[in-house]
Amino acid sequence: MPEVSIKEHTFWELEVCNACRYCEGYCAVFPALERRRRFSPADVVYLANLCHDCRACFYACMYAPPHEFGVNIPKALAEVREQTYAQYALPRVVSDLARRNAWLLVIATIVSLALFGLVAVLSPTGIFATHTGPGAFYAVIPYLVMLLPALLVSLYAIWVMLAGAFGFARDIGGQHLVAASWRQILAAAGEALGLRYLRGGTGGGCYYPSERTSNSRLLFHMLVFYGFLSAFAATIVAGVMQDIMDILPPYPLLSAPVVLGSLGGVGIIVGATGMLVLKWRSDRAPADGRSLNLDWLFLLSLDVVALTGMLLLALRETPAMGVLLVVHLATVLALYVSAPYGKFAHFLYRYAALVQNQMEAAAPARQSH
Numbered sequence: 001m002p003e004v005s006i007k008e009h010t011f012w013e014l015e016v017c018n019a020c021r022y023c024e025g026y027c028a029v030f031p032a033l034e035r036r037r038r039f040s041p042a043d044v045v046y047l048a049n050l051c052h053d054c055r056a057c058f059y060a061c062m063y064a065p066p067h068e069f070g071v072n073i074p075k076a077l078a079e080v081r082e083q084t085y086a087q088y089a090l091p092r093v094v095s096d097l098a099r100r101n102a103w104l105l106v107i108a109t110i111v112s113l114a115l116f117g118l119v120a121v122l123s124p125t126g127i128f129a130t131h132t133g134p135g136a137f138y139a140v141i142p143y144l145v146m147l148l149p150a151l152l153v154s155l156y157a158i159w160v161m162l163a164g165a166f167g168f169a170r171d172i173g174g175q176h177l178v179a180a181s182w183r184q185i186l187a188a189a190g191e192a193l194g195l196r197y198l199r200g201g202t203g204g205g206c207y208y209p210s211e212r213t214s215n216s217r218l219l220f221h222m223l224v225f226y227g228f229l230s231a232f233a234a235t236i237v238a239g240v241m242q243d244i245m246d247i248l249p250p251y252p253l254l255s256a257p258v259v260l261g262s263l264g265g266v267g268i269i270v271g272a273t274g275m276l277v278l279k280w281r282s283d284r285a286p287a288d289g290r291s292l293n294l295d296w297l298f299l300l301s302l303d304v305v306a307l308t309g310m311l312l313l314a315l316r317e318t319p320a321m322g323v324l325l326v327v328h329l330a331t332v333l334a335l336y337v338s339a340p341y342g343k344f345a346h347f348l349y350r351y352a353a354l355v356q357n358q359m360e361a362a363a364p365a366r367q368s369h
């Protein structure tokens, strides 16, 4: 297991929770906690990724700050969760760079801007010419220059994220990893796709951004998640239309790639902006600073990608198309480069934790330590 540094106080806080059991209806964390008598580092990493930071337990706990015990489960688990992304994603040199706040994203954006900007400026018509009709984008950036870096970087990101998630699943599940049934895998997928735990257990919503329950986080997260899936589907459909049906972009406003891409873009802009506002207004007491930074970066970069994509759609027949295309491609590439090391990767770790939770719930006696 990679080196995840866990404070002694975190182990102690979990043991206090296990003795109290007041919060057991809030989420999947407390039933999982109760299946254990002692906590190994792998257990804490697992519980951290099962936690979705609803903060119900913080506001319910009589030992939460300012009490001298200082039991702050959302903060303690967020600290561990943030390390999961850095420790499980290799290579270490990139992972370390990513942990230094925004540096990986900034460097990737600058390099991508320089690459695509240079190609666009050196194109036969320059970056500020107006292009319309089939193949208009490729007059500014040739197809292969657009495709190859995106393909290589996305394959790299997928490999790093999957390798990290499998390593994580092996560590938290131990010898029981192979025991997951299709039923458990699908049940966990249903929980993830429906964002079940963001609905709040007996709490009835997340205690976010403040001490009162609200479903706004669930709504904005849904918009980001399904907006991203819609934008991804738009890319696949566009690829099929271009490479199999020989129909070059830009596509009409009512075509499948543009409709899916627009729905996705608007969903991401509304969802990511809404989540940024919620974060801005959120109570900092149950928050971990480093995790919060990752959230800011991820939501901001998603917002920029979606905004530049929508602007590109709106202004694609004007002289601004070249510049917008360069900026959009550069921000997409930077997002892919930084994806395995930040908040983007959380869905894989969370999903692995949900599968583990399904297995444990089906056989609680086997999992007790």
Ligand code: SF4
Binding pocket: 023, 026, 027, 028, 029, 030, 050, 051, 052, 053, 054, 055, 056, 057, 058, 073, 074, 077
């Ligand atoms: S913050 Fe919410 S999800 Fe996390 S342990 Fe507390 S109640 Fe469970």
